[in-house]
Amino acid sequence: MRGLRRWWDDSAGGLPATFWYLWSGLLINRAGAFAMLFLSLYLTAARGASPALAGLVVGAYGAGGAAGTLLGGVLADRWGRRATLLAAHLGAAGLMVALAFSRHLLVIAVLAALVGVVHSMPSPAFVAAIVDVVPEDRRARAFNLQFWAFNLGMAVASLLAGVLAEASFLALFLVDAGTTLAAAAVLALKVPETLDRRIRVPATTGRRPGLHTALTDRVFLVFVGLTFLLAVLTMQTSTIMPLAMRDDGLRPSAYGMVVALGGALIVAGQLFVPRLIAPYRKATVLSVSTGLMALGFGVLAVADELPLYLGAAVVWTVGQMLAAPPNAQINADLAPPELRARYQSVFYLTFPAASFVAPALGGLSLEHLGERHWLVVGALGLVAAAGHLLAGPSRERRVDTLRAAVAGREKALAGKR
Template sequence: MHGLRRWWDGTAGGLPATFWYLWSGLLINRAGAFALLFLSLYLTAARGASAALAGLVVGAYGIGGAAGTLLGGVLADRWGRRSTLLAAHLGAAGLMVALAVSRDLTVIAALAALVGVAHSMPGPAFVAAIVDVVPEHRRARAFNLQFWAFNLGMAIASLLAGVLAEASYLALFLVDAAATLAAAGVIALKVPETLDRRTRSVTVAAAVGRRPGLHTALTDRVFLVFVGLTFLLAVLTMQTSTIMPLAMRADGLRPSAYGLVVALGGALIVVGQLFVPRLIAPYRKATVLAVSTGLMALGFGALAVADGLPLYLGAAVVWTVGQMLAAPPNAQINADLAPPELRARYQSVFYLTFPAASFVAPALGGLSLERLGSRHWLVVGALGLVAAVGHLLAGPSQERRVAALTGPRTVPSAHPDPRRNGRSHRTPGGGGRPSPP
């Protein structure tokens, strides 16, 4: 027991209480996130849409997400992290109820776009708040735990949703809305505002005489190359929630089989993710990302020959290991490349990759699946290999940029005294151990 506690302390690393409340809100939200997992199946099975039309409707969610991501980043830097999170969660809950009772495909598509706005707004605020409150040397652990919570919630959601989808699609949407409200309650009661408006630091943007803003992130070439590579990774990841359920249905598998495949990936992450930071610590981040993306390419490419549940489960193991290895370095590079006063804006540009992939993956993937059949998965695998090579080539420039941002910064504002912002840094009891809620 003592050894287990020492391992946990080493993994959690004395993270502040505010992080744990953010972590808890994320876990609650994801554990009830049923609807989007089964939206394409809902549209084809309950609303009579074709695979291509279902892909376009689900793609509307991605279009809304692009607007919501940028809006969330700007609001989180101007309005505050906490206010942005609350507005997004409350809006998402109401929209999910409206989606549950809608019947017309045009209305469903419009609501899906609005849900995309509400679901994407919290992303930049969540990550910016974590970076606000977690010391730099502990952020890799924090991001790893964030990814762990996300997938623990997904595993719970997938197991329950596979059964509920066969009984009632309406229940999926209503439980999703209830979980979103519960997450909003945790944030409202326990998460303080973490944005310190007094903190300013010397950045690359200021050094060249430009007023820092969203355009700084949109013209940062090193950062945008990383964003583009993350977009390819997101397109691969989105296959599991958009195209794979359609492929499994074409192979005669039931919704519960799809839920089992997704749950297996979540279970593997829950069991093994906490060990990943020590496993990848000796290696360069770009190398880890290249290997992890290559594994994802191999896993999805293998679906070209999958025609039964065992092969789908085996492929899921391969791409899930890739996802596990990719999560910590991807999040850490993203945080390291962002100047502190533009933290949420940079996050919003980074998070554009996910709604963009939410549109591209189903919109083009649905057509690809109809026309290419199982060869669609060979195209997906090829995209993954392109991303793997890209990470190897882009690594040196990313490392030089991080060194330029962090090396000269020795002013006190780069290492704020916790007493200046006690809400963000203090843990109950003043101890150094993690303080779960």
């Protein structure tokens, strides 16, 4: 019993109630966000769209997501985290209902782009709110739990989507809208506004701090670039690996087993990660984790049977699990308090960018290089691993500077009270 209590304290103990309501809203949001997983199938099977047209509509959803990420960051710093989360969730629910009853393909395309916007808006606000309410020494736990909830929710969404799509596409969209409203209800009833407008870090230039601050912050952008390389590696599992497995004569069910194994490992083991990595510097953990991902994908250069694919999946999934908490925490630590959500929005742009680059360049690489493609992917991972070691000291100096500035402002505010 004491061992179980110690494990709970190490993985999730001591976090404020507001975090758990945010966490619950995120879990409900992810578990219910399943309609867009079947958008291309819905368009071709129920609306008579060609595969090419369906691809364009899905692309509109992705483009809307990129815009929504930036918009969500700006609004979360201006309106507040709670207002942005509620606006995004309510908007998503309404748009899902509109999609359920829309028949014209042009209308569906416009609605899909708008859904992309509102689906991406909450990400910066969720993370900024977590940073607002969770003390710094417990943020690694919080971000670890956030990553776990995201993956658990996506696993549930994938299962529910398949069942609902076979029963009724109308039900697929309406149930999605219902779960989105449920998440909005949790946020509306239990999550207060977490943005503290009193604390400001002075601008180091004559310009007013804004989105451009994040886009010109060299230390932060180096970190974003390294995260982009990590995201390109991660995207291999859903873009290029299925093609490689098909070329090796493996059935789609084999690909499903590899993906399911990764998800099962994350759900079963992610809560043990904070205690494992706590003694080490974040840069070291990120270097090791990215190196493991490089090794896992590099092994695919000689993989042609399912057991080797499964073994490689274990290696790169462990790398992903180790990377998630420090990656999120560094991103939070590098952001000035009044720009937390804007910094998050720039950070989250790495994922739609990687989702474009990974299949576009990866397909060409696989076609021309064959199995040597995986050696290129492994080399990219090693570059990112080395980059984290080299960039770690400058990140740590920046974080110390920001902490000192915030502490000075808090002391000045306390003196005025």
